[in-house]
């Protein structure tokens with residue numbers, strides 16, 4: 001190489017190799033010519049250069065091979081389900097450039113992983129961070145547990161597209177967060193929303209689905225009827241626009257308004273557009289209790305008719321289901337054996353803490369609190385509402401099974417600003433104290449506290465969580481959102497342990513403490529499997545050329561501090577939420593986000609856009 005101009009070498013190596021093969025390039029600089037080499041690099045790779053702390057030498061002919069950063073002496077888990085091996089891993093310009101036997105790589109900076117596990121950053125395929133990521137761009141609750149990519153837009157809800165005529169209804173559905181100053185609502189199209197995400201930067205990578213609910217609201221508001229033919233055409237146009245902007249598919253929330261008003265045929269029609277862009281259909285199905293098998297059947301039918309792969313969201317049977325999880329999983333297996341691409345995700349928490357108003361009939365849920373109170377104060381209407389909840393003809397979301405079946409001892413009050421004495425008590429206990437009927441107690445708490453009345457619903461059996469965890473077609477998700485233990489996202493303190501400790505919790509409880517899953521299988525379900533589902537070819541695995549989304553953890557020390565051992569016992573432990581222990585380092589696109597000194601201010605995350613053929 002001796003006589004060649006260094007700048008020419010750098011040019012050629014960048015021009016004749018794709019960005020995927022950055023690892024094999026040879027960059028050389030010599031003293032006075034350094035500037036001539038650096039400038040073309042800067043011009044050609046501006047997005048990754050910003051995070052580049054070092055100009056490096058990678059001279060395979062010489063003695064010295066210096067990488068930007070080396071994670072040394074780790075137990076490397078590639079994410080594909082293979083057992084770990086001892087290795088060093090080198091990062092340059094945001095990507096993994098080399099993986100080699102332990103003790104063989106040098107870096108300008110070296111972090112001794114000291115036998116800890118080095119794995120791909122976790123990809124959380126089911127979250128609701130659509131607005132909270134704008135309030136907390138650092139994505140602290142996610143990145144602290146090792147999550148480097150989230151999929152948002154689930155359960156039929158995405159904040160775009162949105163039409164001015166329906167903006168106020170949309171804001172009401174998203175609740176108080178939609179009033180935060182960071183949520184400007186100055187987007188209309190899905191593309192504008194994605195641009196708003198990217199504009200100021202993100203702590204993690206974000207991929208998004210477009211919500212069928214958002215599309216339906218934009219076309220026809222919250223009307224409980226079928227769309228007219230022109231409204232259906234409008235819905236399809238909006239889905240096509242979102243797919244072109246980079247949505248990974250479409251989600252439905254068939255227990256929530258307005259998704260619960262949509263027929264199977266309507267969803268098939270809209271999913272045909274998703275299919276034409278090779279997108280995914282993810283569904284919060286039409287009932288996860290009494291109707292769970294019919295609802296799984298409907299999701300599979302939609303996938304088959306529209307020609308889309310199907311992801312069944314958080315598919316644990318909830319209290320009131322006639323079967324355990326093996327029955328719904330059998331339907332998934334049958335579909336797969338017939339050649340249909342159907343997969344499942346689930347989180348590992350047995351409870352949820354929604355607003356009590358979430359248990360009311362769907363058409364009431366988003367009404368202003370004073371209107372709800374007036375309805376509940378009317379004796380006749382109260383009786384009718386009670387009947388509607390028990391009959392459950394439009395299946396309501398999972399926790400309502402506890403209302404329907406009178407399981408009031410499994411509902412523990414968490415938040416009630418106007419009736420503080422009830423906190424920590426079950427609705428059954430409050431009713432017994434007052435000598436009343438628990439259903440009336442439930443309604444009275446709503447009258448007193450409006451949407452702010454929240455309770456912990458203990459509605460899923462751990463046995464079902466284990467069945468799901470062990471099934472090869474089930475990946476791990478949190479069903480949470482980006483939170484932080486300060487500011488608006490902690491006021492009032494939300495009961496969302498999944499948002500802080502889903503992934504460490506699985507590793508702690510179901511891998512280390514009990515051999516429910518092998519370590520490599522748990523990691524596969526957190527990394528390469530969701531990456532494959534989304535078509536992310538260069539994330540979710542540790543291999544040369546992939547983006548350096550990486551988590552380093554200590555399995556012996558890993559501890560989910562957000563999950564209460566006794567979640568239904570007052571005072572609630574671990575409250576407010578805390579970040580987990582044992583997650584030592586987290587890198588997003590090669591940038592350290594969590595290290596020895598906690599969370600950095602960096603915002604290296606990217607808005608990921610689905611690669612479509614059209």
Ligand SMILES: [Zn+2]
Nearest residue numbers: 155284313314
């Ligand atoms: Zn859902």
